[in-house]
Amino acid sequence: MNSPHEINVIKMKDVSKVYDNGAVALDNINISIKRGEFVFIVGTSGAGKSSFIKLLLREITPTAGTVTINGYNIKNMDNHDIPYLRRSLGVIFQDYRLLPNKTVYENVAFAMRVIESPRRLILRSVNSVLDVVGLREKYKCFPNQLSGGEQQRVAIARAIVNNPAIVIADEPTGNLDPETSWEIMDIFQRINAAGTTIVMATHDKTIVDTMQKRVIAIENGHIVRDESIGGYGYEI
Numbered sequence: 001m002n003s004p005h006e007i008n009v010i011k012m013k014d015v016s017k018v019y020d021n022g023a024v025a026l027d028n029i030n031i032s033i034k035r036g037e038f039v040f041i042v043g044t045s046g047a048g049k050s051s052f053i054k055l056l057l058r059e060i061t062p063t064a065g066t067v068t069i070n071g072y073n074i075k076n077m078d079n080h081d082i083p084y085l086r087r088s089l090g091v092i093f094q095d096y097r098l099l100p101n102k103t104v105y106e107n108v109a110f111a112m113r114v115i116e117s118p119r120r121l122i123l124r125s126v127n128s129v130l131d132v133v134g135l136r137e138k139y140k141c142f143p144n145q146l147s148g149g150e151q152q153r154v155a156i157a158r159a160i161v162n163n164p165a166i167v168i169a170d171e172p173t174g175n176l177d178p179e180t181s182w183e184i185m186d187i188f189q190r191i192n193a194a195g196t197t198i199v200m201a202t203h204d205k206t207i208v209d210t211m212q213k214r215v216i217a218i219e220n221g222h223i224v225r226d227e228s229i230g231g232y233g234y235e236i
């Protein structure tokens with residue numbers, strides 16, 4: 001079922017994830033994230049953050065309960081709905097994951113080619129998102145000719161080029177120095193201000209404490225805190 005006007009773009013109801021070896025990564029999680037929210041996911045190592053993110057990306061399915069993303073129940077989806085779900089999500093990782101032998105332009109355009117967007121639309125959209133991340137002049141560069149921060153900006157451009165409802169970022173500033181991290185956060189703020197929901201897992205205390213956004217803290221597979229304006233909450 002696709003309900004693009006649903007207010008909750010992410011919903012987890014009584015969700016548990018138990019891996020094959022018996023490890024309980026998530027235990028009875030209940031959350032709703034509304035369209036346009038900016039949410040930090042925090043927690044100590046092994047708390048369950050990656051499992052939470054993997055559920056959102058449908059890399060794993062819940063052992064129990066229901067995960068609904070942009071109106072799709074990720075567990076019992078029709079095959080023809082899967083590309084639509086993917087299109088409603090933009091994903092950014094700590095290690096950028098760019099294609100090394102493609103230029104900046106081609107890395108971003110690739111996300112549109114795989115969904116068979118028309119060439120003219122690709123040209124217009126890629127130029128427009130390269131403007132958003134401030135990399136229009138570097139469109140011909142290859143990833144190894146860019147700094148870490150620039151590579152992450154390409155990854156952001158690629159994540160947003162298909163206009164997703166939700167951007168999921170897993171430790172996007174984990175490899176970056178503080179100043180560059182703030183450049184990335186400025187871009188996220190702008191994307192969020194334009195209406196995109198952002199869910200970001202992070203260990204960066206300064207960023208979480210400064211941004212004053214919703215914070216969901218996970219510990220031992222449980223949500224131990226969910227504050228609409230929160231802080232990091234852990235000593236580092």
Ligand SMILES: Nc1ncnc2c1ncn2[C@@H]1O[C@H](COP(=O)(O)OP(=O)(O)OP(=O)(O)O)[C@@H](O)[C@H]1O
Pocket residue numbers: 019020021023024025043044045046047048049050051052
């Ligand atoms: N594929 C797997 N098979 C078995 N157990 C797993 C698997 N992935 C994670 N786990 C276990 O599930 C629990 C939660 O792990 P998860 O990776 O979600 O934590 P995390 O909060 O992302 O940690 P980190 O911050 O270190 O990445 C841990 O006890 C982990 O050992």
